[in-house]
Amino acid sequence: MISVAVVGCGAIGGVVARALHEGEVVGARLAGVVDPNGTRGLPGMSLEEALAAADLVVEAAGQAVLADVGPRVVAAGRDLLVVSVGALTDDALLARLHGAGDGRVHLVSGAVGGLDMLRSAARMGPFETVRIVTTKKPAGLVQPWMSAAEADRVRATDRPLEVRRGPAREIAAAFPRSTNVAAAVALAVGDWDVVEAVVVADPAASLTSHVITASGAAGEYRFEIRNRPSPDNPTTSQVVPYAVLRAIGDLAAPSGAFR
Template identity: 70%
Template sequence: MVGTVIRVAVVGRGAIGAVVIGELERGRVPGARLVATVDLGDSLADAIEAADLVVECAGQRALAEIGPAVVDAGRDLLVVSIGAFTDDALLARLRRGPGRVHLTSGAIGGLDLLRAAARTGPLEKVLIVTTKKPATLGVAETDGPLEIMRGPAREIAAAFPRSTNVAAAVALAVGSFDAVEAVVVADPAATLTSHVIIASGPSGDYRFEIRNRPSADNPASSQVVPYAVLSAIEELARCAST
């Protein structure tokens, strides 16, 4: 319906949630209105009742706790902590609805092209290499770049839940957590967070490199992430109004 304003509840008031809440409060997302904010331990029921869209900005554990209640109530759910979907049962549970699940692009781009490429036939190679400062990854300082872990995106996203939602996003775009090889590199000289994505298949060869500034409040996340969330909210509001 033209002129519809979607009512938004935000779960989590950390580095990502605080920015999202602030922009919504200032009316900077056309077609969207903030109606509730929730921290873990707060009552979720009132927020779900008041909202059309619940935005998860609180981490993988929180998503597993709140997600079923949101979709069971028929509310849409916008997910930031995509790494939680290494749990196939959780992903299947949320997709059953009746509420719809939407994903943010987070700190990377190119997912639409990867999704299209995967539809042309199985991709022969999908690799994502993430490089961050050692402290951000929770490891000891190194003398130079050091590969910390390599394996299927499912294992990497589970091992580094605060730092590798990007690996999960790539895996969901191509349709398989186990077909995507992920590498985590600790580099003391990394002033920016780097994600290099390489893929090849029947439709061609692809390479994307993203270099983001870390969030000042939470260096494990990128500064751009809350703005990706806001863009997703705006797009959902636009779709609801047409």
């Protein structure tokens, strides 16, 4: 039985922690939840207590928190499951995580699929083009770095509006709560430079979509994901905590997991 601490008790961490607490993942149990803003009635603990008690720490609190907490988890010899994979646009953080200690670093596939195939194909040879187009409701795409005019234009659009297009590294950092998936694709293909990310605001997007297209030595790929948004946080797809629970289940009882 592995003991799991969850850092961040929001739309993702709250669902993950409750399911662990209620014994829904074979081979895993909840050690406790770390969140300065409350733990929704679940057992709370400090990060220091989590590092002492847990075999696995799940980060579900955001890119900035991962940068702070991640190296401490690995340095303590605890395994780390990363949800805010967009923080890994920072090569220095990735190097710190790999060099910090004995804990192993695992990444969650999160809101998208096809990463296994992209990883397999990348082994055969390089990709020539990879693109991920993310379409969400406008409100969650407004960012603090936008000018007032741009923020208003995004909020008020009455049709699909391309908000940004650029390298995955730039986009995943520029929309830290909305485009971790662009980093996930880049990490899967093992090439930050080949992946272009596009962010579209669409007031009619009742589902969040991520369309991944790729072509290269192994062939041509297209994955279209249309996720229901989380009722707790509309910028997050509701399936994400279940991707985390699936990953924890695979780590706790690997038999039968796709590899």
